[in-house]
Amino acid sequence: MSDFAVAFGSEVDLSDRSDGEILAGLAWLPSAPDELRRCAQTGRTDKFWRAWSKQLSAGVDRRLLRKRAANRSGVWPWDSSRRHPVKSVWSLIEKQEWSRLSRWASQQLTAKAAWNDEHTELELLGLADWLWSGLRVTADVAWPVWRLVLTRSLELAAYLAKPLMCELTPDRRLLVTGELPWLLGQMFGDIEGVTEFKQLGQQSLRNELIEQTDGDGTPAASLLPILPRWLASLTRSIEVGAIVGVPVLEGEARFRFEDVVTKSITLLDRDGNMLGAANHSTQVTETGPLVPMLLRGAELAGLDKLSLAAESLRFRRHVASGGSKDKFHSETFSESPEERLIVTDTDLPATQSDWASWACLRNWWHATANTALVRHDGPSVNLQLSLLGVPMIDGEWGLSVRLDGERLTWTDGWTCSCWSSDTDMDYVELQLNIPDGPMLCRQVMLSRKDHFLVLADSVAKVGRRRIDLESTLPLRRGVRAKGDNATREIRLTASDVKVRCYPLALPDDRLHSTVGEFDSTPGELRLSQASSSESLYAPIVLDWLPERASLDAEWRTLTVTEEGRKLAPWEAAGHRLRVGKLHLVVYRSLHTNDEFRSVLGLNTDKESVIAQFNAQGYVLPIVSVDA
Numbered sequence: 001m002s003d004f005a006v007a008f009g010s011e012v013d014l015s016d017r018s019d020g021e022i023l024a025g026l027a028w029l030p031s032a033p034d035e036l037r038r039c040a041q042t043g044r045t046d047k048f049w050r051a052w053s054k055q056l057s058a059g060v061d062r063r064l065l066r067k068r069a070a071n072r073s074g075v076w077p078w079d080s081s082r083r084h085p086v087k088s089v090w091s092l093i094e095k096q097e098w099s100r101l102s103r104w105a106s107q108q109l110t111a112k113a114a115w116n117d118e119h120t121e122l123e124l125l126g127l128a129d130w131l132w133s134g135l136r137v138t139a140d141v142a143w144p145v146w147r148l149v150l151t152r153s154l155e156l157a158a159y160l161a162k163p164l165m166c167e168l169t170p171d172r173r174l175l176v177t178g179e180l181p182w183l184l185g186q187m188f189g190d191i192e193g194v195t196e197f198k199q200l201g202q203q204s205l206r207n208e209l210i211e212q213t214d215g216d217g218t219p220a221a222s223l224l225p226i227l228p229r230w231l232a233s234l235t236r237s238i239e240v241g242a243i244v245g246v247p248v249l250e251g252e253a254r255f256r257f258e259d260v261v262t263k264s265i266t267l268l269d270r271d272g273n274m275l276g277a278a279n280h281s282t283q284v285t286e287t288g289p290l291v292p293m294l295l296r297g298a299e300l301a302g303l304d305k306l307s308l309a310a311e312s313l314r315f316r317r318h319v320a321s322g323g324s325k326d327k328f329h330s331e332t333f334s335e336s337p338e339e340r341l342i343v344t345d346t347d348l349p350a351t352q353s354d355w356a357s358w359a360c361l362r363n364w365w366h367a368t369a370n371t372a373l374v375r376h377d378g379p380s381v382n383l384q385l386s387l388l389g390v391p392m393i394d395g396e397w398g399l400s401v402r403l404d405g406e407r408l409t410w411t412d413g414w415t416c417s418c419w420s421s422d423t424d425m426d427y428v429e430l431q432l433n434i435p436d437g438p439m440l441c442r443q444v445m446l447s448r449k450d451h452f453l454v455l456a457d458s459v460a461k462v463g464r465r466r467i468d469l470e471s472t473l474p475l476r477r478g479v480r481a482k483g484d485n486a487t488r489e490i491r492l493t494a495s496d497v498k499v500r501c502y503p504l505a506l507p508d509d510r511l512h513s514t515v516g517e518f519d520s521t522p523g524e525l526r527l528s529q530a531s532s533s534e535s536l537y538a539p540i541v542l543d544w545l546p547e548r549a550s551l552d553a554e555w556r557t558l559t560v561t562e563e564g565r566k567l568a569p570w571e572a573a574g575h576r577l578r579v580g581k582l583h584l585v586v587y588r589s590l591h592t593n594d595e596f597r598s599v600l601g602l603n604t605d606k607e608s609v610i611a612q613f614n615a616q617g618y619v620l621p622i623v624s625v626d627a
Helices: 019-025 034-042 045-058 062-070 087-094 098-108 118-132 139-160 170-187 194-211 221-244 252-265 290-301 308-320
Strands: 351-353 358-362 371-375 381-387 390-403 415-421 425-433 439-447 452-460 467-474 480-483 490-494 497-503 517-521 524-531 536-543 553-558 572-579 582-589 597-599 602-604 608-613 619-625
Touching: 019 034, 019 045, 019 139, 034 045, 045 139, 062 221, 087 098, 087 118, 098 118, 098 139, 118 139, 118 170, 139 170, 139 194, 170 194, 170 221, 194 221, 194 252, 221 252, 221 290, 221 371, 252 290, 252 308, 290 308, 351 415, 358 415, 358 425, 358 439, 371 425, 371 439, 381 452, 390 439, 390 452, 390 490, 390 497, 415 619, 425 608, 425 619, 439 619, 452 467, 452 582, 467 536, 480 517, 490 517, 497 553, 524 536, 536 572, 536 582, 572 597, 582 597, 582 602, 602 608, 602 619
Parallel strands: none
Antiparallel strands: 351 358, 358 371, 371 381, 381 390, 390 467, 415 425, 425 439, 439 452, 452 536, 467 524, 480 490, 490 497, 497 536, 517 524, 553 572, 572 582, 582 608, 597 602, 608 619
């Protein structure tokens, strides 16, 4: 009879104990099956393994368990075991080299786990998932893995019983305090002390979901770089709950998960990578590693065929598997909004949250959609552009302002002063009021019906001081930039996408001198402009419609009038751009006034207007912003 007890919540060293001692020392809950107890008391690992496997399979939905194994959910969000952080374990599982996996586990039995090491966490997840999948392996192969998983589980329970010794990132915190206790609690459900361990995991999963997302499911900006891993951990945990018939999330949390899955889908590019994620630059398979994970999350969240988000994922999977686009049958999904008879606000894949400090502008759900991710949770603004599904701009949208030669600095974060989304466009405006200083404003407008984007910076309330502004756009690796010989246009090329960039406040003809410039350096576009005093407005238009790629472009600064008086450039700015049938007017009031102002046929009392000429020559506002 063993003189020690193996139970959750008790610190016990198993490294120098024999297999028989460990089995005899297992402390069981009163509800534990008698057969399991008897087999453990015999000290024979073969009998115990058969009894434990039988007991484990009796309490699960085997169909869902097989589906989990087929989906290879443990590899999420990586596209293969070769890219997994603990590829030594996952490669053996993927190749089904069970004997080598067993030998590896035996070697680890004498090693002390350090719970501030991410490898320990992910190795435990992989091994536990393998044991739980119900593979038919012999006891001599399975036992070293089972013993190692039990040892690490007891160490984890003891580790979580004390204050955490280090600050964990949200994805690791979810894994360590939520997913692992929840999964391991199902595996060792008959051992004493496991109930509290399992409940800790379930509660942590719920708390992390609520604390890391807005009321509409928008993840916090700080979560975006690790969102794939965080969401994969949450999805796997909910899947475990479905397999054992115990829902992890209920009430508000259940709807929150549905929303966060939908919001995450809006961030996917053509290859199935997620904008904003730290690992989004990794080259992956055609559907991307995140599409299967998000599909499973959509299923678990109950997103049916009425969900455009879920249907867009199924369309990706259909095409990736070799299916014809024409043979994808859906009453909901369409490749463009023009193919739907009615498009409502709920159909639009745009997101904005003041709490989360980011906005996603996106024209549609298709893989080749245009997407702009604007993150503003600090003194700088991060901008990522995916055009026709191909990432082009990626990183800090740089801004430097000098007043009379002295550089302006700030530490406060930007606030969203305006958000608008309709069937024509998505628009976000960020504002920063510097104490005893000027007001800075940044604008992003993405057309939903055409392939163009407007970016603009403005500086106002400066007084009689010279303004020098420099704005930079970071180019994604592999994007090539080339300036036009005759004009100040710059062309970007990546994959099969070509983007034309126009600095509207600078003369289009290079022969016309100006104090500003628009050029490209390795890895970025740079716009510089200057104003003699008061205010400055610096807009850029990006255009990537293939049919306009070879057409001549012209743009110029417009005269703005108020009651017949010509306004100074520091009072109001107006610019127009014409490329084929695209004819835009961009207007910004830089000096607040209640009177109507006129610019190229547009009469307005708004602070900002982006408008377009129609075929009949009328100026129709796309977006109008009140002062």
